[in-house]
Amino acid sequence: xxxxxxxxxxxxxxxxxxxxxxxxxxxxxxxxxxxxxxxxxxxxxxxxxxxxxxxxxxxxxxxxxxxxxxxxxxxxxxxxxxxxxxxxxxxxxxxxxxxxxxxxxxxxxxxxxxxxxxxxxxxxxxxxxxxxxxxxxxxxxxxxxxxxxxxxxxxxxxxxxxxxxxxxxxxxxxxxxxxxxxxxxxxxxxxxxxxxxxxxxxxxxxxxxxxxxxxxxxxxxxxxxxxxxxxxxxxxxxxxxxxxxxxxxxxxxxxxxxxxxxxxxxxxxxxxxxxxxxxxxxxxxxxxxxxxxxxxxxxxxxxxxxxxxxxxxxxxxxxxxxxxxxxxxxxxxxxxxxxxxxxxxxxxxxxxxxxxxxxxxxxxxxxxxxxxxxxxxxxx
Ligand SMILES: Cc1cc2nc3c(=O)[nH]c(=O)nc-3n(C[C@H](O)[C@H](O)[C@H](O)COP(=O)(O)O)c2cc1C
Numbered sequence: 001x002x003x004x005x006x007x008x009x010x011x012x013x014x015x016x017x018x019x020x021x022x023x024x025x026x027x028x029x030x031x032x033x034x035x036x037x038x039x040x041x042x043x044x045x046x047x048x049x050x051x052x053x054x055x056x057x058x059x060x061x062x063x064x065x066x067x068x069x070x071x072x073x074x075x076x077x078x079x080x081x082x083x084x085x086x087x088x089x090x091x092x093x094x095x096x097x098x099x100x101x102x103x104x105x106x107x108x109x110x111x112x113x114x115x116x117x118x119x120x121x122x123x124x125x126x127x128x129x130x131x132x133x134x135x136x137x138x139x140x141x142x143x144x145x146x147x148x149x150x151x152x153x154x155x156x157x158x159x160x161x162x163x164x165x166x167x168x169x170x171x172x173x174x175x176x177x178x179x180x181x182x183x184x185x186x187x188x189x190x191x192x193x194x195x196x197x198x199x200x201x202x203x204x205x206x207x208x209x210x211x212x213x214x215x216x217x218x219x220x221x222x223x224x225x226x227x228x229x230x231x232x233x234x235x236x237x238x239x240x241x242x243x244x245x246x247x248x249x250x251x252x253x254x255x256x257x258x259x260x261x262x263x264x265x266x267x268x269x270x271x272x273x274x275x276x277x278x279x280x281x282x283x284x285x286x287x288x289x290x291x292x293x294x295x296x297x298x299x300x301x302x303x304x305x306x307x308x309x310x311x312x313x314x315x316x317x318x319x320x321x322x323x324x325x326x327x328x329x330x331x332x333x334x335x336x337x338x339x340x341x342x343x344x345x346x347x348x349x350x351x352x353x354x355x356x357x358x359x360x361x362x363x364x365x366x367x368x369x370x371x372x373x374x375x376x377x378x379x380x
Pocket of ligand 1: 025038078106249271273274307326327
C-alpha cells in the first residue's frame with residue numbers, strides 16, 4: 001500500500017491540489033509557530049508503559065452527548081472542503097458515518113447544512129461563526145435546528161482575521177480571484193480540475209440566503225466576514241436560542257472554560273484553530289490539562305490541533321480529553337482521494353490508536369490516565 005499514514009496522505013494531497021489550495025489547507029498564521037508547536041508538543045510528550053495486562057480486546061468506542069461513536073474522534077469544521085474535492089463537505093460527512101463517528105460542518109462550507117444532513121442518516125454537528133451581517137447567525141441557528149443538527153459548535157477565536165503568510169504570497173482570498181502564476185500551476189493539476197472545476201458550481205451553501213447570496217458574500221469577504229464585537233453576551237443569546245448541546249470552540253484558558261460553564265456550555269473544544277489564528281499561542285495539548293482539571297467533569301472537554309497520529313489522540317485522552325477533533329488530518333485524505341481518502345485517514349488513526357492503547361495495557365478509553373504520560377524531561 002502506498003499510503004500508510006497521514007503524512008503519506010498529506011504528500012498525495014500536495015501532489016493533487018493547486019499550490020495555493022494546498023497552502024490554504026496546510027498553512028498557519030505568520031511564522032506558523034503554533035501550527036508546528038501543536039505537533040511538536042505532542043511529540044515531546046512521552047508514554048510510560050506498564051506491562052502484563054490482558055489486551056486481547058481493545059475497545060475504542062465512547063459516548064458523546066448520548067451518541068455512541070466507534071472511537072473518540074470527530075471530523076472538525078474545515079471551511080471550503082468542496083473546493084478541495086467535489087462535494088467535499090458531503091463526502092466528509094458520509095465518510096464519518098461509514099466509520100461510525102461524527103463530523104461538524106463549517107459555516108463556510110460549500111454545501112448547505114440541509115444538503116449535508118440529507119446525505120446521511122445520523123445528524124451532524126454544525127459550527128457557527130457570528131458574521132458581521134445582522135441576523136445571519138439567528139438564521140443559521142434556525143436552519144441547523146430545522147436540519148436536526150445534533151450539536152452547535154460556536155467558534156470564538158476568529159474575530160480578528162489572521163495573516164497567513166502563505167495565502168498572502170499567493171494572493172489567496174475568499175474572493176476566488178486567481179493570479180496568472182496560480183492559474184498556470186492550476187492548469188497542471190488535471191485530476192483536481194476534472195474533479196472540482198467540472199463539478200457543481202462553488203458557493204457558500206450554509207450562508208443565509210444560500211447560493212443566491214454568493215456574490216454579495218464574496219464582495220464583502222476582503223474585509224473579513226466574521227463579527228469583531230462578539231462577547232459573552234452573544235454566547236448567552238445563542239444559548240437561549242439553541243436547546244441542544246452547545247459547544248464552545250477555541251478556549252485556551254481554565255478561566256474562560258469556567259466562564260463558559262457559567263454561561264451554560266455543554267462542551268468545550270480546547271483549540272487554537274490549528275495555528276491559524278494567534279501565532280505563538282501555546283499548543284492545544286499544553287493548554288488541555290489545566291482546563292480538564294478546572295472543568296472537573298461538568299462539561300465534555302475535547303481538543304484539537306496537531307493530531308497526525310493515533311498516538312496523539314491517545315495522549316490527549318490520557319491528559320483527560322473526552323474526544324479529539326481533527327482538521328487537516330482528514331482534509332488531506334479528502335484532497336487526495338475524496339470520501340475514500342477520508343475513510344482511509346480515519347482507519348489509519350483507528351489502527352494506531354488501538355495498537356498504542358494495547359501497548360499501554362488499556363482495554364478501553366476510560367482506562368487511559370495521566371500517569372501514563374511523561375513530559376519528556378529527565379528526572380533522577
Ligand atoms: C483549511 C482550514 C479551514 C478551517 N475552517 C474552520 C472553520 O470554518 N471553522 C472552524 O471553527 N474551524 C476551522 N478550522 C479549524 C479546525 O476546525 C481545527 O480547529 C484545526 O484544523 C485543528 O488543527 P489540525 O488541523 O492540526 O487538526 C479550519 C482549519 C483548516 C486547516
